[in-house]
Amino acid sequence: MKHKTVGIVGGGLSSLTAAVRLARLGFQVKLFEKNPTLGGKMNQFRQDGFRFDTGPSLLTMPFIVEELFNFAGVDPDHSLDLIPVEPICKYFFPDKSEFKAYKDGKRMTREFNRLFPQEKKSYVEFLTYCERIFNTSVGLFLFTPIHEFKKLLTPQIIPSLLKFYQIDPFRTVSQAIRSFFTDPRLIQIFSRYATYNGSNPFTAPATLNIISYVEYVLGGFYIRGGMYRLVEKLSTLAASLGVEINTSSPVESIKYQNQQVTGLVVNNVFIKTEYVLCGADVVEAFDKLIEGQASTTAKLKELEPSLSGLVFLWGLCGKYPQLEQHNIFFSEDYQNEFHQIFRNLEAPDDPTIYIAITSKNDPTHAPTDCENWFVLINMPYLNGKIDWIAQIKVMKQAILQKLKIFGLDIESHIVFEKTITPEDFFRIYGSNKGSIYGISSNSRMTAFKRHANRSKQIENLYFAGGSVHPGGGIPLVMLSGKMASDLIAEKEGIHVKPNDSLNKWLERHPKTNLKEFATQFLTL
Numbered sequence: 001m002k003h004k005t006v007g008i009v010g011g012g013l014s015s016l017t018a019a020v021r022l023a024r025l026g027f028q029v030k031l032f033e034k035n036p037t038l039g040g041k042m043n044q045f046r047q048d049g050f051r052f053d054t055g056p057s058l059l060t061m062p063f064i065v066e067e068l069f070n071f072a073g074v075d076p077d078h079s080l081d082l083i084p085v086e087p088i089c090k091y092f093f094p095d096k097s098e099f100k101a102y103k104d105g106k107r108m109t110r111e112f113n114r115l116f117p118q119e120k121k122s123y124v125e126f127l128t129y130c131e132r133i134f135n136t137s138v139g140l141f142l143f144t145p146i147h148e149f150k151k152l153l154t155p156q157i158i159p160s161l162l163k164f165y166q167i168d169p170f171r172t173v174s175q176a177i178r179s180f181f182t183d184p185r186l187i188q189i190f191s192r193y194a195t196y197n198g199s200n201p202f203t204a205p206a207t208l209n210i211i212s213y214v215e216y217v218l219g220g221f222y223i224r225g226g227m228y229r230l231v232e233k234l235s236t237l238a239a240s241l242g243v244e245i246n247t248s249s250p251v252e253s254i255k256y257q258n259q260q261v262t263g264l265v266v267n268n269v270f271i272k273t274e275y276v277l278c279g280a281d282v283v284e285a286f287d288k289l290i291e292g293q294a295s296t297t298a299k300l301k302e303l304e305p306s307l308s309g310l311v312f313l314w315g316l317c318g319k320y321p322q323l324e325q326h327n328i329f330f331s332e333d334y335q336n337e338f339h340q341i342f343r344n345l346e347a348p349d350d351p352t353i354y355i356a357i358t359s360k361n362d363p364t365h366a367p368t369d370c371e372n373w374f375v376l377i378n379m380p381y382l383n384g385k386i387d388w389i390a391q392i393k394v395m396k397q398a399i400l401q402k403l404k405i406f407g408l409d410i411e412s413h414i415v416f417e418k419t420i421t422p423e424d425f426f427r428i429y430g431s432n433k434g435s436i437y438g439i440s441s442n443s444r445m446t447a448f449k450r451h452a453n454r455s456k457q458i459e460n461l462y463f464a465g466g467s468v469h470p471g472g473g474i475p476l477v478m479l480s481g482k483m484a485s486d487l488i489a490e491k492e493g494i495h496v497k498p499n500d501s502l503n504k505w506l507e508r509h510p511k512t513n514l515k516e517f518a519t520q521f522l523t524l
Contacts, residue, residue, distance in 0.1 A: 003027045003492055007264045007273035009251045009289070012040025012429075013474060014464035015279030016234040017068055017481030022277075023241035024072050025489050025496075030273065031243055032266050034250035034430070039231035040279075041429050041436065042474070048416045049367040050315040052374055053227040057356040058085060058220045058326065060211075061475035063505030065230065068478065070504075072237055079233050081224035083361060088220050090324040092406055093185050094332040100324070101189065103219045105517050109524045119183055124518040126180040126190070129168075130213035131514060136166045137210060141470055143498075145483040147452035168206035169444055173199075174335075176206035188334050192352070195378060197472045198306025198437030200338045205444050217512045222325065222361055230474075254278065254289045254461065261460040275460045275491075277484050282451045282467040283432040283439075293457060303449060304442055305381040305435035306472065307341065308422035310388075310395055312375040315416030319369060320408065325360040329353040329402055341380045342442065347391055351377040353399055370415070375399060379422055381433035388421040431467075438467030453484045462488055 003026045008015050011033030023029045037043060042055040059065070062082055069076035086107070087100040099115050102108040112120050140146070168176055173194045174187070181187050193211040194201035201208075223229045239245055246266070253265045254276050263272040278285050283305075286297040331337045331350040340348045356374040359366040366372045377395060380386070400411050422434030432438070439450055451468045455461035464480040466472030486496045 003494075004274035005030065005272070006275040006277055006488060007271060008032065008277045008279060009254065009264070009285070010040065010279035010465070011035070011038035011235075011245070011247065012279050012465060012477065013042055013231070013234070014466075014477040014481035014484075015040075015277070016231065016238055017478045018277050018279070018464055018485040019238045019243045019245075020068060020072050020234060020241060021482060021485040022488065023238060023243045025485075025494055027275075027488070029238075029243045030246070030271065031238070032246045032249045032251050032264065034248070035428065036248050038235045038245070038247065039228060041425070041431070042227060042231055044226060044228040045313060045418065047418070048315060050313075050370070050372045050416055051226065051358075051362075051365040052313045052372055052418075053356075053358060054311070054313070054374075054420065056227055056474050057222075057358070057374060059223060059227065059230075059474055060214045060220055061218065062221055064475040064478050066505060068234075068482070069237075072241065074237060080229060082221040083224055085220045085222050085325060087324055087326075088215060089326040089328055091185070091189055092327070092329045093188070094330060095185075096405070097185065099185065099189070101216075103216055103512065105512065105520055106524070108216075109521050112521070113524070116183055116186060119181055119186055120522055122180045122182075123186075124514070124521060126177075126209075127213065127216060127517075128514055129176075129180070130209050131217065133167050133207060133210045134213045134217075136163050137207065142476070142479055145453045145487060146469060147456075148454070148487070168209065171206040173201040173204050173206050173208050176209055177201075185330075188330050191334065192328065194441070195307060197441055197466075197476070198435060199441040200342050202335055202338055203342070203442045205441065208441060217514070222358070225362060226358060226365070251280075251289060253291065254285070256290075256458045256461065259458055261458060275462065275488050277462045277464060277488065279463075279465045279481070281430055281432045281438060281465065282463050284430050285463075288430075290458075296457060300451065304342075304440045305433045306437035306440040308379045308381045308425060308434045309376050309420075309436055310347075310379045310391070310422070311420035312373070312396065312399070313416075313418040313420070314373040314375060314410075314414050315366065316371045316373055316410060317369070317413045317415050318371070318410075320357075320371060320410075322407070323355065323357060323360075325357055327355040327357075329355075329406070337378070341378055342440075345380045345383040345385055347379060347386060347395065348377075349398075351395065351398060353377055353402060381435045382422050382426060383433070388423055392419050392421070437472030438465065439471075441471070453480060454487050460488075460491070 005028040008031040045052045066076040087102050091099045177190045191201035194204045255262045261276045283300045331352045337348045354376045359372045425431050426434040462484040464484040470476045
C-alpha cells in the first residue's frame with residue numbers, strides 16, 4: 001500500500017534524488033518539470049555531430065551517488081561507469097607557465113619538483129589542514145539538516161559542534177591559502193575552488209577549502225558517456241519505482257490552507273497532495289509560486305546570489321593535444337576579476353577561462369578529427385547593467401586572444417557555436433537572477449542563512465536544490481534531496497538509516513593516506 005502523495009516541483013538532480021528515495025519508501029510521487037527534459041542545469045546538447053554536457057563536468061564524492069543506488073536496490077557498479085580524471089586539471093598562467101594537477105602522488109610530485117619545489121612542504125601541510133575541515137564538517141554540514149535543532153544534539157554531531165573552530169570559519173578562502181603558500185600561481189589554483197559553489201574566494205569563509213581535500217584526496221570523476229548519464233539513470237530508476245514524471249508541466253503555484261500544504265496547480269489544474277517538495281530555486285519559488293509569504297520572500301531576496309556564467313559550446317575542427325579534459329587559463333589579477341563580478345556587477349576585463357573537452361575521453365562526442373569545447377567564464381548575476389548580445393562578442397574576442405598567447409589560434413576552426421548567458425539560466429531554469437549555484441557563500445554566516453530543507457511557515461512543505469542547505473554542486477544538491485525526503489519519511493514515522501555511504505565507499509576506494517603521501521612527496 002502506498003503512503004501519502006508527494007508532489008515534486010522541478011526535475012533537477014535534487015528532485016530526482018528525492019523522487020527515487022520517496023518512491024522506494026512507498027510514497028506516491030508525482031514530479032513536475034517545466035522543461036521538455038529532466039536534469040535542470042545538468043543537461044546536454046547535440047548538434048552537427050557534437051555532444052556537450054551543458055552543466056557540471058566533474059563528479060566528486062561519488063559515494064553520494066552510490067548510496068542512492070544502493071538505497072534503491074540497484075548495483076551502482078552496473079549503473080554508471082566512473083572514470084578517475086587524471087590530470088584533474090591543466091593550468092595556464094599569465095607568465096605562460098603551465099601546471100598539471102594530479103591526485104596521483106608520483107605525478108603530482110613530478111609537477112611540484114618542476115614548478116614549485118620550494119612549496120612541497122606547504123602543500124602537505126595544506127592538505128592536512130583541509131582534511132581537518134573535512135573530518136569536522138562532513139557529518140555536521142553535509143549529512144545533517146542543520147536547521148533541525150534536535151538533529152544537532154546527537155552523540156554523532158555534538159563532537160563536531162565542539163570543534164567548530166577547526167573548520168576555519170573566520171578567515172576567507174584566500175587568507176587561509178596565503179598562510180600556506182607564497183607562489184601566486186598556487187594561491188590562484190587553490191582559491192578557484194570557491195567558485196565550485198559560485199562564491200568569491202576573497203570573501204567566502206575558509207571552510208570552503210574542504211573542496212581541495214575532496215578533489216585531491218578523494219578524487220574527481222567523469223561519467224563515461226557524459227555527465228548527463230546520471231540524469232538518465234536516475235530518471236529511469238524513478239520511473240521503474242512508480243514515480244509519475246511529467247515534463248513540459250510548469251508548476252504555477254504551491255497551494256496551502258491553514259498553514260498546511262494542500263497541493264499544486266499545474267497547467268491551471270489543481271493536484272491534491274499531502275506533501276510538496278520544491279526543487280526549484282527557493283527565492284523564485286517564494287516570489288512566484290507561494291502567495292502570502294512576503295516576509296520570507298524579502299529575506300531571501302536580501303541574500304547574495306552566486307556567480308553566473310557565460311558559456312560557449314564550440315565544435316572545433318582539429319585536435320589539440322596540448323589541452324586535457326579540464327583546463328583553466330587564469331586572469332592576471334584574480335582579485336580584481338572577482339571585484340568586478342561581485343562588487344561592480346560587471347563583466348571582467350580579463351576573465352579566467354575554463355575549458356572542458358569530453359571528447360578526450362569519449363571520442364563519439366565529436367566528429368572524426370574534431371573536439372567539443374565547453375568554454376565557461378564567470379559572470380555576475382543579472383542586474384540590468386549588461387547587454388548580453390554585445391557582451392558575447394566582447395568575451396569571445398577576449399577568450400580567443402588569450403588562447404592565442406598559448407599557441408591556440410582556433411577562431412577559423414570553430415565550425416559550430418552555441419552560447420548560454422545568465423539570461424538563459426534565468427529563463428530556462430528559473431534560477432534566481434540567472435545564478436548558477438543558488439545562494440553564494442560570500443559571508444561567514446551564509447551557510448546558516450540558506451533556507452532550511454523543511455518550511456517553518458507551511459507544514460508539509462520541503463525544499464531541495466542548490467539554493468537551500470547544504471548548497472550547490474552535484475553531491476550537495478543530491479544530499480539536499482536526501483535530507484528533504486528523509487524529513488518527509490520521518491514525519492510519516494518511517495525510520496531511515498543514518499548515512500554511512502562515505503565509509504562504505506572508502507572500504508573499496510581508499511583515499512590518499514596523507515602520512516604516506518607526505519613521506520613520498522617530500523623525499524622524491
